[in-house]
Amino acid sequence: MRSVIVIGAGISGLTAAWALRDTARVTVLDSAPRVGGKIRTGRVAGVPVDLGAESMVTMGPDAVRLAEAVGLGDALCEPAAAPVTIWTRDALRPMPPGHLMGIPSRPELLAQSGLLSGEGLNRLHVGEDVEPLPPTTDVTVGGYLEPLIGREAVDRLVAPVLGGIYGGDAYRLSLASALPFLTGITESGEPLMTALRRRESARAGAPRTSPVRGVRGGMGRLAEAVAESSGATVLTGTTARAVCHEAETGAKAEAEAYGAWRVHADTDDGPLALDADAVILAVPSDVAARLLGPHAPRAAKALAEVEHASSAVVTLAFPAGGGAREAFAGRNGFLVPPVDGRAVKGATFLSAKWSWYAQDAPDVFIVRASLGRAGADSPLGAPDRTLADAALSDLTAALGPLGEPLASRVTRWERGLPQYHVGHGARVDLVRDELASLPGLDVCGATYQGVGVASCISSGLAAARRVAPETEPFTRQEPADEQ
Ligand SMILES: Cc1cc2nc3c(=O)[nH]c(=O)nc-3n(C[C@H](O)[C@H](O)[C@H](O)COP(=O)(O)OP(=O)(O)OC[C@H]3O[C@@H](n4cnc5c(N)ncnc54)[C@H](O)[C@@H]3O)c2cc1C
Numbered sequence: 001m002r003s004v005i006v007i008g009a010g011i012s013g014l015t016a017a018w019a020l021r022d023t024a025r026v027t028v029l030d031s032a033p034r035v036g037g038k039i040r041t042g043r044v045a046g047v048p049v050d051l052g053a054e055s056m057v058t059m060g061p062d063a064v065r066l067a068e069a070v071g072l073g074d075a076l077c078e079p080a081a082a083p084v085t086i087w088t089r090d091a092l093r094p095m096p097p098g099h100l101m102g103i104p105s106r107p108e109l110l111a112q113s114g115l116l117s118g119e120g121l122n123r124l125h126v127g128e129d130v131e132p133l134p135p136t137t138d139v140t141v142g143g144y145l146e147p148l149i150g151r152e153a154v155d156r157l158v159a160p161v162l163g164g165i166y167g168g169d170a171y172r173l174s175l176a177s178a179l180p181f182l183t184g185i186t187e188s189g190e191p192l193m194t195a196l197r198r199r200e201s202a203r204a205g206a207p208r209t210s211p212v213r214g215v216r217g218g219m220g221r222l223a224e225a226v227a228e229s230s231g232a233t234v235l236t237g238t239t240a241r242a243v244c245h246e247a248e249t250g251a252k253a254e255a256e257a258y259g260a261w262r263v264h265a266d267t268d269d270g271p272l273a274l275d276a277d278a279v280i281l282a283v284p285s286d287v288a289a290r291l292l293g294p295h296a297p298r299a300a301k302a303l304a305e306v307e308h309a310s311s312a313v314v315t316l317a318f319p320a321g322g323g324a325r326e327a328f329a330g331r332n333g334f335l336v337p338p339v340d341g342r343a344v345k346g347a348t349f350l351s352a353k354w355s356w357y358a359q360d361a362p363d364v365f366i367v368r369a370s371l372g373r374a375g376a377d378s379p380l381g382a383p384d385r386t387l388a389d390a391a392l393s394d395l396t397a398a399l400g401p402l403g404e405p406l407a408s409r410v411t412r413w414e415r416g417l418p419q420y421h422v423g424h425g426a427r428v429d430l431v432r433d434e435l436a437s438l439p440g441l442d443v444c445g446a447t448y449q450g451v452g453v454a455s456c457i458s459s460g461l462a463a464a465r466r467v468a469p470e471t472e473p474f475t476r477q478e479p480a481d482e483q
Contacts, residue, residue, distance in 0.1 A: 316369070351367070
């Protein structure tokens with residue numbers, strides 16, 4: 001059986017390890033003291049709370065199939081039905097139905113929402129009949145959409161939605177990499193809003209279910225269950241320092257049992273060297289760049305160029321009886337347009353969005369607010385108290401007096417989200433091209449095919465299939481001696 005080392009125990013690396021459970025002996029290394037990476041469940045006021053990712057999209061089948069395969073099918077839950085809400089122009093305003101990533105399909109409904117000024121609405125109507133051209137070069141989301149829907153609609157409708165996913169800037173994110181489905185929609189040559197309305201009516205008969213799921217008890221359960229079910233040896237507190245090839249180590253010459261690759265790592269107990277037939281780098285792009293450098297210098301340079309956004313998540317627990325439940329009712333949270341200059345870029349009312357919070361912890365109401373935007377000063381240097389006060393101040397301004405929270409917790413995500421800026425697709429292609437000539441060395445993770453948890457899961461599955469093409473992750477193969 002071949003041996004594989006996976007570096008990084010975030011959801012991408014854990015999924016790769018899980019997918020290889022029947023085809024390889026797998027060792028997973030992570031520098032952190034626990035598995036999960038950006039998926040982390042901690043406690044606030046005694047309640048398990050997601051401090052990083054809190055849901056995953058289910059448009060592709062991989063995420064749900066993985067959750068089911070590791071025994072969490074029954075724990076998947078749908079959020080409460082509520083419109084996307086934008087806090088702008090001094091009020092919380094629901095986004096009208098029919099939008100796609102904030103791109104409106106029905107300007108007449110927008111007028112009622114008050115999301116745009118009269119001027120912004122007029123500009124939107126002007127764009128209604130414009131036939132968009134499929135972009136011939138990689139362009140920014142904002143640059144492509146502005147001639148179609150106007151600057152104000154980009155700033156107040158699209159930018160907050162993109163900010164919620166990438167923490168990114170609509171005028172730097174690549175249309176092809178950040179909104180790849182839009183190119184397909186515009187290929188018909190129809191005016192954008194007509195194409196969106198047609199898409200909406202095509203779905204009219206389909207049952208309305210949310211495209212996202214959470215995990216009862218927290219997404220951290222998913223990471224732990226995947227690690228457990230993988231059967232891999234998981235070494236936390238183990239930082240990979242270098243990846244070497246047999247040509248440099250002479251390992252293959254020492255014994256046939258050794259693989260072609262050797263990983264040097266640091267642990268609290270001293271240095272560690274592990275050999276394997278293949279190595280999968282499931283780490284953020286700057287770390288991947290360092291480890292790939294000696295073997296794939298062009299890929300390493302491309303990865304080192306990927307920028308990241310940092311954010312701080314402030315989780316607040318309010319007494320449920322003090323009017324908090326009423327203050328937050330009817331919404332799952334809100335997003336804030338960057339142009340409004342607030343400290344908070346978005347808030348999620350966890351106890352309203354996920355029914356299990358109210359069932360398991362009826363006495364508290366949990367809310368989380370995210371601070372930090374691409375291009376703005378990083379909030380991470382500020383003390384916890386300052387960040388918690390800024391979050392509470394913005395929540396109060398949006399919702400009215402909320403009283404004192406029972407507990408608060410600040411989680412810093414330094415360089416938490418890779419930015420798919422213009423040129424990102426070409427960088428990823430370059431990485432793939434160079435790695436194609438290095439059998440047994442592969443990459444997966446948030447840098448490559450989407451930053452969301454579901455995309456990371458698909459990316460981990462794909463890496464497993466590349467290093468062991470016979471891998472059939474969702475078909476359990478019986479061990480040879482039981483056949
Ligand atoms: C605050 C926040 C909220 C989010 N919310 C959502 C959400 O609700 N829904 C959604 O779909 N997505 C969300 N995302 C995005 C998503 O969570 C991440 O993109 C995804 O979890 C990344 O997974 P990954 O395995 O690729 O990387 P990571 O989770 O970053 O894992 C990489 C791992 O590599 C380890 N590592 C780094 N260097 C080394 C080294 N030298 N040696 C060994 N190990 C190393 C790290 O410790 C880490 O555990 C959110 C992200 C953030 C930051």
